[in-house]
Amino acid sequence: MVFYIFRRFVNYFFLSMIATCLAYIVSSLALDPAAKYYGRNPQPSQQTIENILNGLGVNPDVPVLQRLWDWLVNIVVHGSLGTGVNGVSIGDQIISRAGVSLRLLLIGSLIGAIVGVTLGVWGAVRQYKLSDQVVTYGSYLIFATPTFVIGVLLMIGATALNGAAGMQLITFTGEYSAGLTGSWGELALDRGIHLLLPTIALVLIGAAGYSRYQRSVMLDVLSADFIRTARAKGRSRNSALVRHGVRVALIPMSTFFAYSFGTLVSGSIMLEIVFSFHGMGEFALNAISQNDINAVAGTTLFVAILILFSSTLSEVLYAALDPRVRN
């Protein structure tokens, strides 16, 4: 089983590396890092611009593959992702921002998965009853609403709530209140409250997808013979559903977790922007608007590593749930 997971990990590793290299090539060809220097008044000399571009390793006169190779060598030898157009190391910028994004992403997708699986099982057991229909159309409504609109709607709701309460009950701009001082607990609580709305939005998006998929898998399982066998040998309805039904239905779900993780990453990027979090989403957008090739490549590497880990995790889950894979 360890070998199986290792083999899958190596497979995903190469895929992420290829995706990152492609992103490097595409952004190198598409973005023009010299543009902002030509727009300056007085314009820096050609030599100065060349020196800056060479220093960043983004000089368009050097062949793209050569630059990609240098970039990769720099990662392997120095553990460095290069320097951004603002002169700060990309690695340092990502490290200071990754926590913000990961906190939202991990909490949101975990709660979303739990809520989604629960709702999906519940909906399948109560198929076509009113509660199932409500969950079904609720998740369709979430699918049909762009992520940023969900975020904005939650903000409008929170503003109304704050207005009704007559005090600042839910704060939602940025990751923390600027200038707030106090004990460790107060600061943590402040960050928690700021995290509340984007997390709710991410949970809604995740749960909508997971519940639909879990419901359809569960429906297939419910009509399977082994559920009837479990009931026939004397298991109660609930026990047969949970021990035999949900366990089997979770096997295809573990693949779906990996498949849908990219959607959640995009969703959390949008939510970071809506809620003005200084996370990887803002970093990616700034990188593109500032023609910062190293930053775009670094962001892609970050996302690729996230997807690498989530895919491997889903393989581990798969192997843990399905004894057939282990041998």
Added chain:
Amino acid sequence: MPNKNPNAQTHYVAALEETPVETVDRLDESQKARSTWADAWDAMRVRPSFWISSALILLIVIVALFPSLFAQVSPTQCDLGDSHAGPEDGHPLGYTRQGCDIYARIIFGTQASVTVGLLATILVTFTGIIVGSLAGYYGGLLDSIVSRIGDIFFAVPTVLGAIVLMSVLPERTPITIALVLSLFAWPQIARIMRGAVLSARNSDYVTASVALGVSKFRILLRHVVPNSIAPVIVIATVSLGTFIVAEATLSFLGIGLPPGIMSWGNDIDAAKSSLRTNPQVLLYPAAALSVTVLAFLMLGDVVRDALDPEARARR
């Protein structure tokens, strides 16, 4: 096991009374065989959600084609004096910050949003069906390449990839947006088509066609593709909605359609600044978008149920 029971031999053939002759006789062989699609149509037309979603989609398409039939007010003649004014006679939804009529802007914005969705869906479906069926049917090197390309695209979230490409496009029109979105979305359809073709490739009817001497490519065209296309149709219906959402997302980030083109995404983007004072400006175009996407999702749901014999039996 048969050795243990001397009478086991008789159990290999079903007793005659288990398959009554009348059942076989009742089959009318002169009648035309019913296709999956005819069965699916029978299953769909009894569901209200099929008619509701179809009517909505028809209405949306008509609005997109002939917006001036639905709005007499010009969406571009705006008077700053009307900025954020409430609803009044002839202007049922009130005014935007720029003093434009919200209702007229929604009606005239339909065209761009629906065009992006339709165009991207058509592109993705055709590419996905062609690539997926060739990969699944012929296998080999082509299959490996297509699967790996799909896996690589899988590691790049669509919106992130689209952001990079959109920000460098020299011209942003509904057509270029549709092209960019479909570039990242076709591997999903190809993957589904490939899976369906793989399972159809070894069916009895394919073997029968081979025995009859039909050429390999003709079998793919006449038998395998029509029998594998159902899951793709379902995903295509759903992805039409997601493309409309993606257009709005890109416009919200300021890298979608240029402000000169009216679209729901641009209207939502423009409403960002007046969120605190007048949230309706954002809510109405967002609602129009959600209703449209919801209609396609509902249709996809009905079509999925209708094309799946097991789901039909469960109802």
